Amino acid sequence: MRWRLLVWALMLGLPSAAFPADENRVSARGLYDGRPPVGVVARIGSGLSEVPASRVPCRNCHGRDGRGGVEAGSAVPPITPAALTSARLRRPAYDLALFAAAVREGRSSSGRHLDPAMPRFALDDAAITDLWASLPEREAEETTGVEAQSVRFAVASRGGVDLTALMQAAWRERGDPILHGRRIRFERSEPARSDVLASLFDQDAPSSPAPRLFPFAFWSDGDRSDEVRGIVADRSRQVEALVERAPPGARRIAERGQISAQISALPALSGAGGAWDDLSDVTVLSGPALVLASPAGWSTLCGRLGEGAHLFAPLHDVETILPCLRAAGATMTVADPSPQASEAGQHPFAVRLVRTAAAILEEALVQAGRDLTRGRLMQAIGTIRRDDLPWPAIDFTRYPVSGSRSIEVRSIRPRS
Numbered sequence: 001m002r003w004r005l006l007v008w009a010l011m012l013g014l015p016s017a018a019f020p021a022d023e024n025r026v027s028a029r030g031l032y033d034g035r036p037p038v039g040v041v042a043r044i045g046s047g048l049s050e051v052p053a054s055r056v057p058c059r060n061c062h063g064r065d066g067r068g069g070v071e072a073g074s075a076v077p078p079i080t081p082a083a084l085t086s087a088r089l090r091r092p093a094y095d096l097a098l099f100a101a102a103v104r105e106g107r108s109s110s111g112r113h114l115d116p117a118m119p120r121f122a123l124d125d126a127a128i129t130d131l132w133a134s135l136p137e138r139e140a141e142e143t144t145g146v147e148a149q150s151v152r153f154a155v156a157s158r159g160g161v162d163l164t165a166l167m168q169a170a171w172r173e174r175g176d177p178i179l180h181g182r183r184i185r186f187e188r189s190e191p192a193r194s195d196v197l198a199s200l201f202d203q204d205a206p207s208s209p210a211p212r213l214f215p216f217a218f219w220s221d222g223d224r225s226d227e228v229r230g231i232v233a234d235r236s237r238q239v240e241a242l243v244e245r246a247p248p249g250a251r252r253i254a255e256r257g258q259i260s261a262q263i264s265a266l267p268a269l270s271g272a273g274g275a276w277d278d279l280s281d282v283t284v285l286s287g288p289a290l291v292l293a294s295p296a297g298w299s300t301l302c303g304r305l306g307e308g309a310h311l312f313a314p315l316h317d318v319e320t321i322l323p324c325l326r327a328a329g330a331t332m333t334v335a336d337p338s339p340q341a342s343e344a345g346q347h348p349f350a351v352r353l354v355r356t357a358a359a360i361l362e363e364a365l366v367q368a369g370r371d372l373t374r375g376r377l378m379q380a381i382g383t384i385r386r387d388d389l390p391w392p393a394i395d396f397t398r399y400p401v402s403g404s405r406s407i408e409v410r411s412i413r414p415r416s
Contacts, residue, residue, distance in 0.1 A: 042119035065142035065375030145197035154189035156202040170358040180370040225400035238314035238335035250288040356391035
């Protein structure tokens with residue numbers, strides 16, 4: 001990848017000493033994505049009001065792939081290397097100096113003023129060079145996993161279920177469609193992979209810039225719809241529904257990190273209802289309890305369930321939890337967006353999940369077209385509304401991140 005950036009720099013006349021080091025390219029990515037260095041400000045609007053640069057990242061309008069689109073009814077031009085360095089009817093090609101004038105002063109390469117809605121960023125020469133040199137890397141990254149005759153997706157495992165095999169089977173049920181001349185491939189994601197267009201069912205913190213599709217667990221705050229598209233209501237909404245269902249005296253249990261960072265942000269949890277106990281301090285759990293835990297936390301708690309335990313929890317690794325519920329004779333109330341009748345088979349929940357994912361992916365890939373990028377895929381998913389799937393009430397137009405219009409709360413008591 002670095003050699004591509006070097007060629008780009010030489011083509012545009014950047015001195016080799018100005019070519020950014022790896023850590024500087026990370027800084028440039030932060031400027032584009034809304035994580036700029038501390039203190040960087042932007043001026044926006046006809047009055048050039050100052051706001052933190054983190055509030056107006058480039059990708060909000062130009063997209064994660066830099067290909068532009070429509071924002072608030074106005075066309076947003078692309079800022080890919082090919083678009084910037086090609087002359088247009090009413091403007092010459094950009095070079096580094098003209099790019100700097102556009103970013104700092106809001107002047108196009110022809111000298112005219114750009115739309116006041118485009119922020120003017122107060123960046124020094126090094127940061128401008130960083131940002132300019134990072135554009136070809138972003139463009140290449142956005143087409144990762146897209147080849148001439150195929151598109152690759154990574155599939156995570158959940159609770160010991162081989163979701164890769166199930167996803168492949170669901171795609172074959174749809175006729176194994178070849179879309180825009182490309183075959184769709186679903187490959188296992190362990191270990192974590194970055195050589196794919198997107199990762200499916202991966203709820204862990206992202207270790208690569210690949211978007212996450214259909215994770216089981218995420219919070220509403222801090223998740224972007226161009227990074228995450230789910231089909232499960234975000235945990236904030238799930239927890240609020242569970243709080244209403246749990247009895248007033250139910251114990252509240254969470255892992256320490258969630259107590260400090262996430263619970264305090266939820267009005268339904270941080271107000272009345274009692275203090276939260278740290279999961280690591282629980283020795284035996286009996287009676288009703290509202291629980292917030294990671295997969296590792298659930299593994300710990302499963303060995304501590306006592307008589308009459310009734311857990312209230314967001315939908316998580318349900319298939320993993322069921323065996324320990326059965327062994328302890330416990331009951332669980334979950335916020336489940338797919339409460340339809342179970343199908344025959346060992347993992348009916350997983351079957352519904354992959355069939356729904358396959359249907360959404362096919363529709364999105366058709367809409368995204370042959371010129372496929374991560375950004376275009378995520379934009380296409382954002383237009384989808386479906387009521388004909390085994391996972392009811394899918395609506396990304398209203399719920400851009402979670403995609404879920406409804407929450408169903410139901411109790412599970414596994415048979416021994």
